[in-house]
Amino acid sequence: MAAARFLLHHAPNSRSERILWALEEAGCGYDIHWHDLNTGTQKDPAYLAVNPAGKVPALEDRGPDGDWQGAIVLESQAICGYLADVVPEAGLAPLVGTPERALYATWLSVGGAVLEPAFADLAFPRAAPPPARALGWAPMGEVMERIERQLGKTAFIAGDRFSAADLMVGGLLQWAVGWGKVTPEAATRRYLASLDARPALARAKAKKLPPCQGG
Numbered sequence: 317m318a319a320a321r322f323l324l325h326h327a328p329n330s331r332s333e334r335i336l337w338a339l340e341e342a343g344c345g346y347d348i349h350w351h352d353l354n355t356g357t358q359k360d361p362a363y364l365a366v367n368p369a370g371k372v373p374a375l376e377d378r379g380p381d382g383d384w385q386g387a388i389v390l391e392s393q394a395i396c397g398y399l400a401d402v403v404p405e406a407g408l409a410p411l412v413g414t415p416e417r418a419l420y421a422t423w424l425s426v427g428g429a430v431l432e433p434a435f436a437d438l439a440f441p442r443a444a445p446p447p448a449r450a451l452g453w454a455p456m457g458e459v460m461e462r463i464e465r466q467l468g469k470t471a472f473i474a475g476d477r478f479s480a481a482d483l484m485v486g487g488l489l490q491w492a493v494g495w496g497k498v499t500p501e502a503a504t505r506r507y508l509a510s511l512d513a514r515p516a517l518a519r520a521k522a523k524k525l526p527p528c529q530g531g
């Protein structure tokens with residue numbers, strides 16, 4: 317059987333779960349290379365050639381005809397945006413050249429560049445806080461208010477259609493709420509419930525363990 321177009325380097329309970337979800341939303345063929353962060357397979361020399369940072373996720377694109385080599389996308393935000401662009405039929409991003417693209421581009425970046433570091437600051441407080449104006453993100457409480465305001469206006473984070481921005485923002489929020497670190501307000505709660513009901517997310521969650529462990 318021919319290999320699927322995409323190969324995801326994935327570890328359970330890690331940031332690569334949102335990429336599993338992205339691939340299910342995109343509805344495209346993919347294989348999984350399972351990593352075990354506890355035994356440290358992400359630091360194997362063969363994987364460091366894929367991602368020198370030794371972290372998951374990494375997405376290899378073998379191309380539409382399976383003959384691409386070395387097309388590797390790193391960083392969750394880049395991977396979500398990349399998949400939305402190369403699988404346009406999945407409708408995970410507004411078309412380039414439309415006004416809807418502005419809000420989408422904003423929230424795709426907020427997910428990775430504002431929400432995620434703000435959450436890291438909340439979960440792992442620093443001994444001495446750095447000067448706020450030197451940081452590119454607001455405290456987590458303010459980021460949650462920004463999200464709540466947006467979700468008071470639109471059903472999804474970047475408009476009334478699900479997009480790759482929801483993978484980044486929603487994916488992180490699911491984690492933060494599940495960990496008990498943040499308490500979402502009404503619009504954010506409704507949003508998270510609507511994400512939970514997505515069949516693609518259920519399919520991604522069903523792949524939590526490699527076949528030899530998960531059946």
Ligand SMILES: N[C@@H](CCC(=O)N[C@@H](CS)C(=O)NCC(=O)O)C(=O)O
Nearest residue numbers: 330331353370371372373391392393
């Ligand atoms: N900025 C990266 C972060 C990836 C990342 O931190 N992955 C963690 C798992 S959640 C990892 O692989 N950690 C293993 C390690 O550092 O050894 C992204 O969003 O893709």
